[in-house]
Structure formats: C-alpha cells, structure tokens
Amino acid sequence: MATTTGPAFDTDTLRRGIEERTASTLLSLYSDDARIRIVDRDAQPSHPKVLHGRDEIGSMLEDVCGRDMTHRLEQCVVQGDHAAFVESCEYADGVKVLAESMITLRDGKIADQILIQAWDE
Template sequence: MLTTTEAVTGAHLKRAIETRDGGSLASFYADDAVMRIVDEDNPPSHPREIRGRPAITAFWDDICGRTMTHQVDTLVAEGNRIAFTQACAYPNGSKVLCSGIVNLKDGRIAEQTMVQAWDH
C-alpha cells in the first residue's frame, strides 16, 4: 500500500496486479475515482462504471480473490497517465486480455478505463 504522500507509479501497479494485492490496488484510487470497463457485456456506449473507492475496493477484492494469474505484459507511464496490458489465466485454461489506461490526479488514480476480452 502507498503512504498518503506517495504517488502511484507503473511499478506499484504492476506489482499489486501480479501479486493479486487488492488492498494495495484499492489504496491507489482517489476517493471519488471512476473505473470504466468495456467488454462483451458492457459496450463502449454503455460501459460498466464503478464509482468511488469503496465500490472499487469491492471490485478488486472480487478479482484478487479469484484463483487465477495476472501478468502485466506492457506498461507505459508518462506524466499523469499509465497504460498497460494484462494477461490473465484461470486454472481451467480460460484466458482474459485486458488493456487499461489510468489517469492520475494528485498522485492517485482518478479515472481508469479497461477494455477486456475473454475466451469463450
């Protein structure tokens, strides 16, 4: 987890994702952060929106509580933005590919958009 004065970095994000550390991930967000998820069930015109740190914490608790692996393959950080790709795999062999863009404000995630594709 970050201290109140530390800013989120790509290295922090990668470590927390790959170790399934939901508590650290939740600590990266501003209190009023918004996460948008685009996937087969949530098209671009109606993305799933998760608003506020408590709801985002519940999201990460669910994701990080699943038996699966997460690997951040590509990560680019510049200024107040972090972009990354993430490959996930469930024990049954199902895979998920996610591309995320994070916008930081005052060192915390203010907005995040994730586009994900799942195996069928």
C-alpha cells in the same frame, strides 16, 4: 524557472498488486473519488459498467483478486498525468483474459480509468 512535480504513479505497486493478487495494494493506487469505466462483451461501449469511488472499486478488486487465476502486468507506460497498462490473466482451467487500461492520474493516484477486456469463450 524551477518546476515542481507531483507524486509519481507507483508502477512497482501496480505490478505487485496485480501479480500478487492483493486488492488492498491495488486500491491504494486510486483516489477517493476515482471512476472506472469497463467495456467488455457484457458492457458495450455505449453502456459501460461504471464504478465510482473506492468502495465500489475495492469490491470489484476483491472479487477479481479472489479468483483462482494468475495475473501478470505485461506493459506499463507513464507519461505525465496519464498511464496505460496491459494485464494478462489465466484461470486454472486455461481460459485467458486480456485487459488494457488507460488511466488519468491526479497527484500520483488513479482518478479515471477506462478498462477494456476480452476473454476466451
């Protein structure tokens, strides 16, 4: 019996978008109806910040990519229709940020993402 597989998640595009701070490259990885739930010190687990669709997600990516900071993809693991990745960031003043994401994929695009982030105080 032959099996068919859908498009694969493009980890090279993920790395390039993160490390080159290119919001449009990152946004190309999301489905039109994608959702991101963000948990951090300001958005606790019972009340996460939720972004719906490419417009809201694109605005957030433009903001983050426009900041004076470096971004690095530390690890990325893809298994079937799920992926996880770790991103480390550092602002020009030395403040560090660590973000971990678990994503659900649909047709090789991010359909749902849970992002947990912490930063130096």
